[in-house]
Amino acid sequence: MGRIALFIFSIVLAATAARASFVSADIGVNGLNCSMCARGVEGSLKELPFIDSVAIDLNKLIAHITFKKDAKVSIEEIAAMIDDAGFSVRSIDATFDFENLAVAKDFHYPYGGDTYHFVGITSQKLSGPVQLRFIDKPYVSKKEFASLAKKTSFECYKKGKAASCCVDEHAAHGVLYHVTL
């Protein structure tokens, strides 16, 4: 009986864990100025195995991306693909489907082997689709970066990589991303 309960519990746990995932992302692309170039970016992005669909708004120059269900999404690989197509990322807003996750200022969330560091937020529970804004230096304006940097005492944000602050429950595994709500 105990074994069956453990088995069911494992399945429920696995299903719950799998449910927390990226759903979609809106990526602002800089340097892009023509529909022919946008088509090139779209073609490059479609090479990524976890991407389901890409549609570029040719006026706002934002790539609307949807991800394959439960696929491991790498924001870093998306940025690298846009770079490879010859352009650069201006902004990243991604929708993540959370399963009752309690977050707080400087909470570190492990997902898909990477770490998501929440900056400048209040303590709250996240459930369902939530928009995460990626705020690492390349993805925000200089002014915004300076103002966000004041909202955390963690030097990893200013440095753009794991620093001496990244220990214990704040340890950074894989790629370290800084996000806000």
Add this chain to the structure above:
Amino acid sequence: MMRILATALILFTLNAQAQELFIQTEPASNMPARTWGLRLASDMWNANDRFVTRMGIEAMYGITKDLMIHVQGFGSNQVDNFELETYGLYAKYRLFTDDDFKYHLRVAVFGEALFGKQNSHSPSFASKGSGPMLAGGVIATLLEGRFAASTTLGVAKATKDIEGGHPTYKNIVGANGSLSMGYLIYPNEYESYSDPNVNIYAEVLGFTSMFDEVDHDLISSTSGTEVLLSFGPQVILNSLTRIDLAYALTLYSGYTMKKQNSVFVRLEHNFF
């Protein structure tokens, strides 16, 4: 009234994008990494009541986001029947990028080598593909809204002398400079990739060279300059296929054999 016009002009300018795809010159960057494109071109002119065309075929590949190579071949009926004249490689490397929203400034260096026959009549570098050469230089391309501009500065050296007639030309080296400007005239606002794009371009191309002119026993070191004005439309279909049309007018020529005014047509398809 003036205020309304100015506002309309600003809105018109802010609302759309330009292309960085010039007709007679190469932009600082055009191919995404791991993608390729194919071009077919024809430059056509009239020489002593004879229709002459120089056709070009070019395959382009983006090795990385910064390094792009083109394999190219040229042939013409300039001398007699249509024949292959030159073939070679063009490579460009992007050194500098400054990207922003609907804006970019890029700087690249390029190198080019053409091999094959020397079919030029004139020691000018204005007729690309007519003779073997080595060339290199710098390209800077700017895009801002609907407007695009690019400048190229380069040097070139003919690797075969021109010996087909009298006089003959030896030791030909040159310098080239160009300024290309383009403007997106359609669409005002994109609805989809299938919207055709129409751009208009005006390009000024300058070529100067130094060479030894050999007439029987008489050798003289001399030089020449040619300035061309090229203008015309470009249509992009389905965001993949590009059609260029231009009229290249020789504004000034200091060479004995002036470059004839020509009509240039090119078809390009990108395999994204």
